[in-house]
């Protein structure tokens with residue numbers, strides 16, 4: 001460090017820590033969205049580093065579709081216990097039971113997560129919600145601000161975003177409005193994996209390759225589990241796969257892989273030719289503009 | 301997989317650059333090519349673009365489609381907002397702020413340039429410099445982007461003619477001497493054909509300079525930071541209130557400039573009290589020195605009353621403490637202009653203050669650099685020199701000396717929108 005240079009990973013970490021602190025210092029009621037997925041795991045890790053040796057000064061919230069990988073939920077609960085952070089769960093199942101949302105006929109719950117998230121935000125009066133989204137994920141994300149303003153309905157208006165200059169983030173809101181905050185905006189998938197490796201952050205097992213019973217749907221490999229049952233005429237076969245993202249267990253596909261360590265994953269990711277979403281998120285394939293539409297509705 | 305080791309090492313430096321050009325100069329094509337040739341593109345992204353291109357009946361796959369973002373933009377065939385793109389090479393990681401070049405979007409250019417280490421300005425070799433090229437260059441110099449690259453694009457359409465290039469280069473250099481452009485490089489390219497983008501072009505043996513990517517990888521940016529003037533805006537006070545850390549009181553922040561070490565004497569602004577740095581803490585343990593852009597937590601030897609918005613400096617090298625601010629302001633709001641005697645909120649480093657516009661000295665025509673001294677307001681995308689009086693002193697420096705302590709944003713308190721950006725002069 002004698003020439004005062006730092007690696008880009010260290011620069012990204014410094015930026016993320018700055019963002020966490022800025023929110024804690026200026027917003028009334030922040031919350032960190034925490035699903036147990038790798039991006040939110042990195043977020044929790046960064047939040048811990050930002051305030052050490054003090055505890056994280058805000059709670060975490062899981063918008064729980066009820067369709068989870070069991071390992072991920074175990075991991076979530078373990079991390080919450082270790083960090084001592086408060087966990088809030090906004091349950092999609094509960095919202096369905098109450099009639100607040102209707103389960104779509106295909107059983108996927110990604111879209112109905114949005115009203116559940118917005119309801120919880122209103123109930124707890126959160127004015128800043130940290131999300132782990134990255135701009136490299138998708139075209140509409142490339143234009144998202146680090147501090148992204150949402151109106152009373154939680155909606156994103158891409159034509160009416162606050163200009164963001166230097167590191168001067170404007171987190172001012174009126175009651176009922178929110179800021180979505182994305183400390184990992186400038187990270188790529190590879191940066192996230194490298195950081196996990198460099199910091200030695202433990203992950204749920206689903207991120208590592210293992211032999212699983214799978215079905216092939218349109219070129220995507222879905223592990224057979226309590227949510228994904230083989231359909232008529234579908235062949236079940238055994239394949240070594242791992243997950244690049246772990247969202248809703250009914251929607252998330254695995255990728256063929258031999259990687260059983262972080263270093264092996266990094267090597268695979270560095271060599272990969274398909275985007276994370278393209279490879280594993282059934283929900284984004286639907287249309288070119290799918291993500292943009294969901295964000296306008298208030299999705300993360 | 302020969303480079304498995306290098307792919308794991310995170311020794312890349314980060315370079316942020318902003319791109320600017322008029323519509324159709326080939327900016328999207330150039331960015332598409334950089335992403336494509338550096339393999340930052342994934343097969344599914346490429347397939348989607350190929351499909352759209354083929355569907356439209358294009359003769360070749362339109363690289364520009366790669367960077368077309370939002371639906372409203374696709375419909376109008378234009379880019380309306382700053383978009384960020386990422387790619388890396390074994391040398392560096394790059395963040396591109398892709399800013400649209402239309403006249404009404406000076407705002408976006410200023411936004412993109414505010415964090416850029418380098419600005420890349422495109423011109424069409426057939427058209428030469430246009431009004432917008434000059435405006436882009438001016439804005440980048442105003443925002444003090446340390447490095448500028450002029451890419452003369454579409455050289456394939458002028459037979460790779462050296463004379464065409466030289467004429468544009470000379471004209472631009474003549475203009476740039478009127479601005480303060482610390483480092484200028486001019487490169488003839490064809491974004492479409494790839495000449496001088498990643499590899500040196502065989503079609504232009506007369507050009508001795510580097511390819512664009514080579515320049516982006518090698519340009520020296522480490523010394524662009526201000527490592528002289530210690531400025532540490534306090535962001536947040538960390539006090540754990542736990543038994544283990546009962547007496548811990550640390551000042552969290554990101555080093556804006558200068559190098560700080562334990563034992564250094566520091567002065568707290570605005571109070572003027574002095575103390576010494578007891579330690580510089582991070583979650584990974586204490587540091588022997590802190591410098592930009594590290595986020596750290598500073599502990600002082602003495603118990604002082606320090607809070608968010610205060611600043612640590614050296615007693616012999618202090619920031620200016622002033623309520624009377626002279627600034628160049630770029631107005632960014634379409635609904636209401638900046639008005640004489642208007643009242644606004646200001647965010648500067650980690651401080652929030654309020655300010656009144658005491659004077660609009662002139663509005664600057666960014667094309668001719670002519671000053672209109674009769675102006676009393678600034679409309680969207682207009683730039684002018686104003687005098688502000690703040691409710692509390694700003695702890696600041698001239699922007700030309702310190703980008704981190706010389707810039708501020710202006711917020712309309714009625715709707716909380718960011719309506720302007722200011723540069724302290």
Ligand SMILES: Nc1nc2c(ncn2[C@@H]2O[C@H](COP(=O)(O)OP(=O)(O)O)[C@@H](O)[C@H]2O)c(=O)[nH]1
Pocket residue numbers: 321322323324325326327328329330364453454455456457489490491492493
């Ligand atoms: N012949 C030639 N055409 C180019 C070159 N670069 C871009 N173009 C074409 O110029 C047009 C505008 O390019 P585009 O990248 O969309 O411009 P933008 O508006 O600046 O983003 C497209 O038809 C491109 O194919 C070049 O180097 N040579």
